Amino acid sequence: MPQIKVGLVGGGGIAAAHIRGYREHADRIGITAVADAVQQTAVDRGGELGATPYTDYHRMLEAEDLDAVDICLPHHLHRDAIVAAAQAGKHILCEKPLCLTADEAADVRAAVRTNDVTLMCAHNQLFLPAVAKAKELLDAGTIGDVYEVRTTDSFYNDFDPATMGWRASSKTSGGGELIDTGYHPTYLMLHLAGGSPVEATAMLSTHRLKFMEGEDSAQVLIRFDNGVVGQLVTSWAYQPAPVTERFSIVGELGSLHSNGNSLTYQLRSGETDTFHWEPVDTFVAEVGHFADSLLNKTRPLHTDEEGIAVLGILLAAYEGARTKTIAPVLQT
Structure with a gap:
């Protein structure tokens, strides 16, 4: 048996990426039970993993x-599952978004804190080596005080009405592309900006996926309490131009930028350097970090605190787009 026994809640979709992580770290952490409302999915995943299948995660708990x-x-469905797991005294790794509303966020925070469990948000892109290096350089003051952060996550999505499922509905997705794929450049923005978000606004568009209830693209502006201004672009409608960075940061002494696999910084003094990495499986790294956090009793990179802050940015962006204003980020 692994040192940490995990119950998988939801066996479809993104679960396959998480399973890769458990296989790589099988000496420390592993899935011993799986729950999915679709019985065949539960049985199939259970057989694949050597785990006990359930159709009700409450029964599994x-x-x-x-x-x-x-x-x-x-x-x-995230809020209810988090609360149930916390009340059962289980630590939690939860896919993004953490939940969908300020009220749900308050429920999550209360459940996690009251029951003294660790919650880690599955913010996998933070485990890119380029992101870790950028954070190291920022913390060392390499580019001085940060003025601007830009993040991008766009791709040509071939969803159609037959394959999009629950994502086509704003009620079940929480909005549109911004709260889905757009969640990635938002938590990356939060991680790199180094402050707390205070206000945001957005322009939302539906360029191509007209059958969606929500947007398929968004541009977002965010202000942080340390003066940093963030700009975010995200889309399912199009592939970005080849020169588009994954993230860039401008500060008083210079700037840095990354395409995800390399990172370059350049200072006004003329100093410059570039770093390169082979592609990594960020989901494998994410599961390993979760295991380390539990075994060593250390704080995960992102907890419910950051998950709620990211949600606050998104909710303010949606409100700003709705009212054509700059909306405050509500503190939960």
């Missing part, structure tokens, strides 16, 4: 000797 759960459900 009652019957299994688990240390943690990994929540890979559709967005609108």
